[in-house]
Amino acid sequence: MRNVYTVRQVNSYIKNMFTQDFMLNRIYVKGEVSNCKYHTSGHIYFSLKDESGTIACVMFASARSGLSFRMKEGQTVIVLGSVTVYERDGRYQLYAKEILLDGAGLLYERFEALKRELEEMGMFAPEYKQPVPAFARRVGIVTAPTGAAVRDIINIAARRNPYVQLILYPALVQGEGAVESIVQGIRMLEKARVDVMIVGRGGGSIEDLWAFNEEAVARAIFECNVPVISAVGHETDTLISDYVADLRAPTPSAAAELAVYEYRAVDNMLEEMKLRIKRKLMLHIQAERRRSEQLQLRLKYTHPSQKLNEKRQFSVDLENRLQRQMKQRLDQSRHRLEIYIEKMKGVSPIEKLSQGYSYVEGSSGENIRSITQIKEADIVKIRVTDGTIRAQVAGVEKEDYHV
Secondary structure (H helix, E strand, O other): OOOOOOHHHHHHHHHHHHHHHHHHEEEEEEEEEEEEOOOOOEEEEEEEOOOOOEEEEEHHHHHHHOOOOOOOOOOOEEEEEEEEOOOOOEEEEEEEEEEOOOOOOHHHHHHHHHHHHHHHHOOOHHHHHOOOOOOOOOOEEEEOOOOOOHHHHHHHHHHHHHEEEEEEEEEEOOOOHHHHHHHHHHHHHHHHOOOOOEEEEOOOOOOOOOHHHOOHHHHHHHHHHOOEEEEEEEOOOOOHHHHHEEEOOOOHHHHHHHHOHHHHHHHHHHHHHHHHHHHHHHHHHHHHHHHHEEEEEHHHHHHHHHHHHHHHHHEEEEHHHHHHHHHHHHHHHHHHHHHHHHHHHHHHHHHHHHHOOOEEEEOOOOOOOHHHHOOOOOOEEEEEEEEEEEEEEOOOOOOOOOO
């Protein structure tokens, strides 16, 4: 019995055949655009035709970054993509990844080949990139002497810093002799010892910009001892010179801003730094002054004269303390003496005599306390407060005192 296949199986089988074909997975197809439609979803549907046939094409919205122009009917383009089968309709079509206008395709292939070669040689490596000086005084420019690019660079440089010297090498930037002229300009300005160099031109087609995709220009930039800023075309243009240069600027105007520092901004920055340094210096002086005062005070406390004054004060304090203690002792002794005096007064014969009493002694000095100790005609001494009375006893009489 014969094998019978469904339409789906046949379409799937053919799709697998297309998928396994290496050439069909990455193929350049040249043709004229027809039936071009931009869908609201962002996809582009069109056909490529020549004198012998037509092929259906589609570029999905996700691949639109690979399209740098708006497609129109009748344009001759080169489409990079893959050919496969759309199973639902059973027809094959070209899925576009990049689309170039005819004439740019071969140049693009040359560009990619040289880019891969130079990249493998390490000419794009970041470790070979020289830093662009922040404060360049001499800026070299390799570009056409006429045109918007050089005028933009001069105007922006004059606005940012009129004191920076610009040295222009008038080079051919397109056409025959452009490569040699650009290389000569780079070498001449390197000998002139500029601080930084701008190599570039204004925008144009890929053919107009092609001199900056040549290997000779790339090598001249790579071998230059002066930092090189590549500024070719518009922001969307990326050339070999951009990859090999020390810095890429999207436009010549941007290159001027990167190469020439703004004088007023630096002047303001210096003034701010001056004020900041002044404030820090004043704070440092104040801190050192306080530290000096502290050290002076500490020295004053530890100075020999201070120690001597402290000893003197201590001696004076001891002397005052001794005097106070001596006075206290004297006062205490005087007080005790007064007490003793008062006590002595109570038993003192003189005190008794001053009260009207007298003291009688016999001839031999004994105290006469009784009439039995004396007889008539004896001599006695009678002591009173102011002297002694010598008397002779005229007689004695006995009396009886009852106490």
